[in-house]
Amino acid sequence: MSPTRAALAEGARVLAGTSSSARLDAELLLAQSLGVAREQLLGGVAEDLAAGEAWRPTYAQLLSRRRAGEPLAYLIGRRHFRDICLAVDPRALIPRPESELLVEWAHSLPAGARVLDLGTGSGALALAIKQERPDLDVSASDVTADALALARENALALGLTVSLMHADLLAGVGGRYDALICNPPYVATRDRAQLAPELSYEPAVALFGGEDGLAVIRRLVRELARRQDFAQVALEIGAGQAAAVGRLLSDAGYEVRACLRDLAGRERVLAAARSSGLGAGA
Numbered sequence: 001m002s003p004t005r006a007a008l009a010e011g012a013r014v015l016a017g018t019s020s021s022a023r024l025d026a027e028l029l030l031a032q033s034l035g036v037a038r039e040q041l042l043g044g045v046a047e048d049l050a051a052g053e054a055w056r057p058t059y060a061q062l063l064s065r066r067r068a069g070e071p072l073a074y075l076i077g078r079r080h081f082r083d084i085c086l087a088v089d090p091r092a093l094i095p096r097p098e099s100e101l102l103v104e105w106a107h108s109l110p111a112g113a114r115v116l117d118l119g120t121g122s123g124a125l126a127l128a129i130k131q132e133r134p135d136l137d138v139s140a141s142d143v144t145a146d147a148l149a150l151a152r153e154n155a156l157a158l159g160l161t162v163s164l165m166h167a168d169l170l171a172g173v174g175g176r177y178d179a180l181i182c183n184p185p186y187v188a189t190r191d192r193a194q195l196a197p198e199l200s201y202e203p204a205v206a207l208f209g210g211e212d213g214l215a216v217i218r219r220l221v222r223e224l225a226r227r228q229d230f231a232q233v234a235l236e237i238g239a240g241q242a243a244a245v246g247r248l249l250s251d252a253g254y255e256v257r258a259c260l261r262d263l264a265g266r267e268r269v270l271a272a273a274r275s276s277g278l279g280a281g282a
Contacts, residue, residue, distance in 0.1 A: 003047070004050045008023070011029060011063055017067075027041060029075060029076070030059055033058040033062060069198050070198070079122075081099075081128055082103055082131070084131055086127070087150065087153055090201060090203065091203070092121035093202050098236070100128075101260045102181045102183065102234055102236060103128045105181070106179070109133070110178075111136075112136070113136055113179055114136075114176065114178050114179070115129065116141065116181070117129070117182070118173075119142055119184055120151050120164070121142060121206060122147070123152075123155055125140075126138050126151070130162050139163040141167040142166065142167075145166060179233070181233075181234045185207055185209040187199075187207045187209060187213055190212070213238050213241065221251075224252055225251075231273060232271070241267075246259075246270060249272045254274055257272060259271075
């Protein structure tokens with residue numbers, strides 16, 4: 001058996017009790033250890049590299065960390081989101097497929113609209129929107145300087161121009177915007193014990209929204225109610241939160257226009273417009 005096949009078999013065995021995608025994880029971690037792409041590994045290009053021993057300690061360490069529950073994306077340092085590849089690390093949440101609904105919603109915005117991605121983390125939403133809708137004027141904010149630094153690194157690597165600012169929700173965000181998109185912290189702290197172990201590696205400030213998961217959303221909607229811009233809003237929400245968030249938006253002067261479901265059929269994004277009819281699509 002070739003060195004790579006033997007290593008992959010061992011990796012899949014080690015991860016079998018931890019990951020539902022043990023073989024794929026082993027392939028990605030071995031490719032990372034050898035410094036090649038997974039496609040090169042599977043195509044046999046890496047056999048000469050694997051003949052040496054230098055990669056083995058790195059591979060063993062990565063397998064150990066993955067077996068302990070550390071997210072694969074953090075171990076390999078990147079994550080594909082829509083048509084872009086982002087650097088990811090514990091400074092920000094790992095972008096997830098359900099958040100793509102926010103990018104898809106942004107496609108409905110009129111040309112030249114000013115958009116704010118609030119709580120941008122790695123910059124995934126803002127950068128994907130800018131890449132797919134270069135006509136939009138996209139800004140992004142985050143409450144943590146570390147996350148902003150990561151977003152800036154991704155923007156530079158991708159060659160995409162997005163204005164970045166340090167802000168706690170809307171405090172410190174000046175100017176007028178046509179639309180706000182946000183994937184806020186919405187996991188209830190009371191559900192912490194039921195969460196997958198992998199989530200413990202991601203920043204709690206970006207995950208947890210208080211006891212019922214709605215604390216940050218309540219704050220944000222109160223701030224939206226005090227401003228006259230942001231004619232349109234799209235918020236990612238947790239399972240079972242649509243009705244409560246819809247009421248909050250209604251009380252703040254917004255009318256829910258759409259509830260987008262993720263691939264599992266869960267209500268995942270609420271899109272709303274000011275009841276006064278301001279802005280495109282209102």
